[in-house]
Amino acid sequence: MELRSLRSRRKADFWGKVLPYLPYVFQSGVAVLMLLLLIAFSAWYTAFLQNIPPGLPIRWILLVLWGPLTVYAGFRTYAQPADVIFLLPQETKITTYLTPAFRNGLIYKLIGLYIVVLLAWPLYQRSGEGGAIQPLWLMLLALLLLKALSAYGAWQELRITTSRARAGYRFLRWCFVLLMTAAWIWQPAWKSALFTVLVSLNYALILRFPMKHKVPWDNLITAERSAAARVMLVLGWFVDVPAEGQKVIRRRWLSGIGNRIPWKPTDAYRYLLVKTFVRSELLGIVMRLTLLGMVLAGWNNKSWLGPAIYLLFVFLAGTQLASLRQAHRDSPAASYYPLPVGARKAAALRLCSRLLFAMTVLLWLPMAVIPGGDAALTFGSLAAGLLLAFGMRSSWARKWNEEEEE
C-alpha cells in the first residue's frame, strides 16, 4: 500500500473509533457545564478588559499563556508495533508517511495557539509601560517561527538514541523557546529578532551533536501510543472508554507510596491502583489543576468569583479522578489473581474520594490564608466544596454499583 494513503487510512480508523463517542460527550452534563462556563468566562473577560486592575503583571500572564503553547509539540504518526517489521524495509521512503504527521501536528497546534493569542491580544495592548508592543502580524509571525522551531526540535528529540539525552534536549528546548517568546513579549522587534536568530542558530547547532536514529521507530510507536491514550483520557472525562496504553512515568521519589497498605487480599487491588495513580499522567494533570485552582481561587477570594472558581476546580478534579475507575478495567491480568468480588470497585471509590477530599481542602487553603477574604464566603465555600465532593462520591458509588450488578 502507498505510504501516504496508509497514514490516511490509519488516521480515519482512529478517529472512526473516537467519533461515535462524541454524541455521548454532548449528552453528558459535563459538556453543558463547559458551555455555560465558556459563556460565563466570556462575560467575565469582557468586564475584566474594561476594568483591568492597575499593576496587573500582564506580560507575565501572557508568557504563562503563550509560552507553553508555543513550546508544546506533538505528532500523530499512527505508528504501530508491527511497523518495525512491515514499514522498516521502506525506511528510505518513509518521509512521505511522516511529513503529513509533522505538518498536521504543527498546523493544528498553531491554530490553538493563535486562538489564545487573539483572545489575549486586547490584554497585551493594555500592557502599557515596561516593554514594547508588537503589531499583531509580527507577533503571529514570530510565534509561528518559534512554534516551527520547537516542532523541529521535538522531532529531532524523538530521533535521539538515549532517553537521558532526549530529556536534556527537551529541557533545553523549553528554556530556549520560552526565552525567545519572552523576548517578543517584552523587547522591541529588532532586539527580539536578533536574539531569536542567535538562539535559534545555537539551538540548531546543538541539535546536531547527539547520536540519532534515521527513523526512531520505537520512540514513534511509544509516542503514538501515549498520544492515542491521551485522546481516550480526555474522552474518559465524559464517557466510559478503555483507559489502556497511557504513558507511565517512573517517579522514583514516589515509589514508597502504597507500600503501607494493609497486607490483605481485600486491599491488594488498592495497592495496584495506588501504584498506577502514582505513575500515571493523571497525577500530573491533577497536580497542575490543583495548583492553578489554588492560584485562581486565592487571587479572587474577595469576590463571589473565588468560590465559583473553587467549586469549578473541585468539580473538574472529581471528573478527572473518576477516570481511575477505568484503570486496568479491561486488563485480563486481574482475572488471574484471586481478588475478592467488589474489591476493584471499592478500591477505586476509596482512592478517588480520598484524593478528591484532599484536593477540596487544598484548593480552599489559599482562600483562607490570603488576607482580605470575607469569612462567611471563605467558610461557606469550604462547606459547599465538601458538599460537592460528597455528592460526587455518592454519584460514583451509585453508578459503579449499578455497573457491578450488570
Place this chain on the structure above:
Amino acid sequence: MSGSELPVLQVEELSGGYSLGRPVLHEISFEVKPGEMVGLIGLNGAGKSTTMKHILGLMAPHRGEILISGHTRSEAPEAYQSQLAFVPESPLLYEELTVREHLEFAARAYGVEPGAYQERADRLLKLFHMEEKADSLSAHLSKGMKQKVMIMCAFVARPPLYIIDEPFLGLDPLGIRSLLDFMLEMKQSGASILLSSHILSTIENYCDRFIVLHRGKVLAQGTLADIGEQAQASGASLEQIFYALVKDGE
C-alpha cells in the same frame, strides 16, 4: 502419591469454546492429582489454551464441570481462584508496576504472609537472575524477562495447582533450567502442575503423565508407557508417540 487421593483438578466431560454452535472442546475428561506434573500436548489449535481458559474461569463451559479441590468456580469463586496460579503463553504485566511490585501484588492477592513473601521473592529473583531488574518497570523488560516475572508471580503465591501455558517461549537456557528445577521442587512439596508445551523432548523427562489433545478431543492420556501402548509405539520417545497418535487422528 496414592490413587485414592482427591484430585486437585477434575475436568469432567467438558465441552466448550467461543460460540455455542461451534464447540472447540468435545467432552474432554482428565484429572491432576496432588504432587503430579501433567503435560497437556497437542498441535496448534488443538484446544490446549481453551482448556486452560475454561479451568481459569475465563470461559464458561457449554457442558461438563471443572472442579478444583472438589469445588466448582460457581460454588466458591474466590476459594477456587486462590487454589490456582496461571502462567499465560504471552506475558501480561502491569506497565505501572516494577518487577518486585508485581511479586508483592501477587503475594497480597493470594494472602501470602509478608515474611514468607520476602523470602520467596528474594529466592525467585536470584534463581531467575532477575535481581538487577527487580526495581525496573515491566515495560522496560525483554519478552523473556516478562515471562520470568509471570512465572515468579505464580511461584510466589504457592497455590496447590499451577496452570502453565507454554512457559519456555522466550526463556533463555538458564531460565528454562531454573523453571524446570523449581517446578520439580514444587511438585515434590505436593503441588500439582498442568503444563502445556511443544518442547516434547524437554517435558518428556519431567511430566508424570501426558494428555494428548487433538481437535478438541483427548486422543490418549496416561504415563509415557500408557500412551506408548495406546499409540502402538511402546518404548518410543514422546515425540514419536505424539506423531503416531496425531497421524492416526487425522
